[in-house]
Amino acid sequence: MMDKILLLRLPQLALSVVVLHGILFAPTLSAETFDDLVKPFLGKYCTKCHGEEKQKAERRFDQLGYPIEREDTLYDFQDIVDQLNLGYMPPYGEEQPTTEESQAVVDFLTAKIQIEREALRSTGGETILRRMNQREYRNTIRDLLGLNITMFNPTVGFPSDEEFEHLDNVGDTLIMSDYLLERYLQAAEKIIDKALQGPKDQPPVKEYVFDRNFRQQGALDRAHRPVNNLRTMCIYENPRSIRFEGAFGPLMDFVQGVPHDGYYELKVLAESKNRRHPFKLYAVDIDQDEPALLGIVPGNPANGPMYETQTIQPLLAETTLPNEQKVWKTFRVWLDKGYSPRFTYLNGFTEGRSAINQMARQLRPNVKQMGIVQARALVAREGVAPQIQIHEVRIRGPLTEQWPPKSREILLGDKPFSPARTREILENFATRAYRRPATKEEVDRLMILVEFRQVAGLSPYDAMKDGLKAILCSPSFLYLDEPTLTQSGPNSPLTSRAIATRLSYFLCSTMPDERLRQLAEDNALLNPEVLQQETDRLLGDPKSEAFVNGFLDSWLNLRSLGDMPPELRSFREYYLDDLEVAMLKETRLFTKDLIDHNRDIINFLDSDYAIVNRGLAKLYEIPNIKGHEFRRVALTDQRRGGLLGQASVLTVTANGVDTSPVIRGVWLLENLLGSPPPPPPDNVDPIDPDVRGAKTIRDQLTKHRASPACYECHQKIDPPGFALENFDAIGGWRYTYNNRTKIDASATLPDGTAFENVVGFKKSLVQHPEQFKRALTEKLLSYACGRRIEPSDRPQVDAILEELEARGNGFRDLIELVVLSETFRTQ
Structure with a gap:
């Protein structure tokens, strides 16, 4: 227990670095105006039931006043406006205000409530120190350690990221909780273990051949065995089916999966059968003018039955197949240890069980009743159902690109581990993870942790690993620190390192790459011309796909699709x-x-x-x-x-x-x-x-x-x-x-x-595109800076829009203008 507490002490510091800056209020309603208009109205028509003696519906209005200091007060005023609009208050039988009196109070409060609400929530135009959201965390782990995360998701079990207007990267909404801290600790253990896993020596390349015993799922196997003795894998459905009838073809003789993470050569002898068929389309709803599409997804029995949808099954490869012709197809796919390939018919029919029943009825129209067992057997025996058939599978690998693996090299360098190198290893990794040089004090604390773990009985190597895990739980890693050149505060210019971090997480949702880090160290990103060049470079980098996906999910709420x-x-x-x-x-x-x-x-x-x-x-x-x-x-x-x-x-x-x-x-x-x-x-x-x-x-x-x-x-x-x-x-x-x-x-x-x-x-x-252009610009600027857009940002938004118009309203230009804006380059 003591060991766990010690490991948790570093991540718990995250709570203390969520700096809540002083609230800067926008101009508020004057007390004199409130006393002259609103307070007399409340006293005359409301406080009889919502005052000192009575608080019907738990509402008390006699103590309302200005300045507004709590959101509870805003809710009370909104409630008053709503009730007056509905005509529900004052209730029937009580003295009623004139239409003019009610409208004056409603108009007055409605015009001001939104201003007060934004003032209470305002960060004063300053980006609150924010933690990485889940997608940024995953991408950063990928690049920090050189890991392939196709089948590895360290954020499983994390709570959903909080959002502001669908934006998932706004600093003051991304809270830290004890539960999330616990998940970060668990994730760090998995990440470091994965980065250092594998044999000491480079594993040999092996080949696995499968040309028989193609078991899929019990019900289908009973139908296939009399026909082909399970020497052929038959895939019927697409993977979006609800009740599976051959949607996934696993290699049941290889459920243990590959022995090592890595790339594997996959050769498949396959063919499309009966893409054109005699059945009515309502029964077998496939596009007969299109060739069959074979897909490959990973499978692991730890994630569920191998013939059903699993929690982790990215599409690793796909290819078209000719009809009625066996062909060899070759792929290069990544597989994590314990995973094996599964095959699926990407454009097969949708409801397998229904389709099999209907095909059987068309094959035997005189048979009035036929169960699904008999129908499967009949369709398999006749061999007329549209399907993909796989006759042989060969897996060869791992095809090692470098040894030691990149993740191990990043952590340990090009030398074997020795206790004498512990400080060097921790300092190098902390500097990389923190996106800045680690301080002596930070490394000293890590060494204290390592020494304590050794006293507790761990080997020097395992104690060092705990030091690496602690780095991944540090606020300096989890939070995107953005220091300024001068005293911290709104409109303080960011350092070159901070600009590199902000630019990289804006356009790639991950840590700065080597070129960006070097430019940051040279203070070159303080030069607008260099900053524009880097923006252009990153927009051409494949990693900028993360910007397109993340921004569209936030702007259009496309993450809710499905x-x-x-x-x-x-x-x-x-x-x-x-x-x-x-x-x-x-x-x-x-x-x-x-x-x-x-x-x-x-x-x-x-x-x-x-x-x-x-x-x-x-x-x-x-x-x-x-x-x-x-x-x-x-x-x-x-x-x-x-x-x-x-x-x-x-x-x-x-x-x-x-x-x-x-x-x-x-x-x-x-x-x-x-x-x-x-x-x-x-x-x-x-x-x-x-x-x-x-x-x-x-x-x-x-x-x-x-x-x-x-x-x-x-x-x-x-x-x-x-x-x-x-x-x-x-x-x-x-x-x-x-x-x-x-x-x-x-x-x-x-x-x-x-x-x-x-x-x-x-x-x-x-x-009349002006409103759209302003809304898009403000949303893009908010996404880029990781904060809400404030009224104080209006001049900068106006300047961006003016220059954008002069340039011809290009979207790439808009992105570059956001990056070059004062708002983006200041805290």
Whole structure:
């Protein structure tokens, strides 16, 4: 127990480095104004029931005043506004204020509450010392130790990262807790053990051959054994099936997996069978014009049955297979120790059990009743089901690229470990992990820990390992320290090292690379020209994929895609064509294209091209697109250009069954225009999607807007929501609802602009893009700096927008202008 406590002492320091800076208040309401208008109103109409003698509903208003120092007070004032808007207070039978009196108080408080709320939450334009979020932590561990993390996720069991407006990297929201500290300690143990694992000597290359005993799952094996004696692996379904009937083909004679981490050569003798078949499409729902697609994923019995979906199964490789022709396919894949390859039919049919039953009925139409056991046997015997057959698998490896492994070399250097080298090892690793030279005092503390562990009975080597683990639990590693050249505070210029850290975590979500670290040491990043060059370099680095993914997840809330998957029978193409993966990839490739070619950011609102594969092209009704690969296509259909025509956005704003103009309208206001509406008042009935058929959603919303409490917000929310109503829950185009009521996508914006459909709505956005450009700039700046955007940032945002306009509104230019801004280069 004492050992554990000692190890925990260093990570517990993390709590003390979460510096809560003094709150800087924005201009507040004056006490005189409050005393003249609000306080008399409360005294006359409210404090009889919510005062010193009575506190109905646990509300007391006689003590409210200014300045506001607690959020509880803000909630009280918001409650007063809501109740007055609803007309619920004062209650019937009590003295009522005039309309003018109520409106004066409501207008006054409504105009000020938001200002006070932001003032209370403000960080004063300063980036709060922030810890890495989960994705940054994983990427940093990868680069810090040179680990392949394809099958290794040290953040399993971590609590979800806290978010601010979907941003997962805002410093003052990323809290530290005892539970998280415990997870960091456990992760550090796994990470260091993995980095130092493996034999002392380089392992020999071995070959494993499998050409028989292809067991898959019991029920299928009983059907296959009489037909092929299990000398052939037969894969039927795609991996998105619900009840598995041959979706994954494991090597059951190799479930122990490979003996060492590393790359392995994988040779597979396989063929596609019956891609073209005689069955009705509702039974076997595959695209017969496309070749079969073989996928390879890892499997480990520790993660679940080998023939089912597992928690860790990244797609390691994929290839097309010719029909009715055996071919050898060769791959080079990474496998962690204990993992073996599994094979899957990426574009096989969706519901295996249902398909087998239906095929059996078509094969034997005169048999009235046939169970699934008999159906499997019949389909296997006839050999007519679409399938991928694998006849032989050869695995060769590990194909070692260097020895000792890179992770061991990073930790121990090019010399064997000896106790005399402990301080050197710890100092070198701490300097690398802390993104700055480790101080003598820091290394001294680590050495004290190592010595104590040896006294407790550990070997010098194991005690040194505990020192390495302590480094990974240190606040200097977990938190992104950003020192300044002068005294700390808002607008203090960052050091060259701090700029390197901020730039790298902005564009790569990981620690600075060797070139960036060297430039930081030379103070070269204080030169704007060098900083721009490095921004351009990092945007061309494959690691910048982390920026595209992370920013889109935060800006558009795409990390929620898949949280409410659509119903299988209504949206079969979503599963058949793997549309969840495809639609996410489309938006990422579209954004990457804007960066690579510095295209106008207005393309986010509307574009004359899309980047799609065959599955998305079918959904979008784009003809003549063949193949699984993504490609840029010109659009003649104006409905599809830009984000608002992309399936990722349209799916993440639906609920998997139907759509709601309110949800989509709020999403658009919040994410594209930066003007989220306030939460609805209490006791206002929600608007559900029109699934009952009694009335249209437009009729429901018209009635809803009749309430004065709802009108103001819904006149902004509803029009953009109506514009998207022709898109169903996965982004397909529709003309009617399920009850065959014709969809009306027309509306009028608050400024009086009328439109007939999404094409007209997008045109209005493009004609007046100022609000979108400002919202995008502020979101990008917030993501880059890891903090909320404050009113004090307005001049910098204005300057960025002015220069961006002069440059032609390119997205790459916008990213560079954010990096060169004073906001980015100061604390």
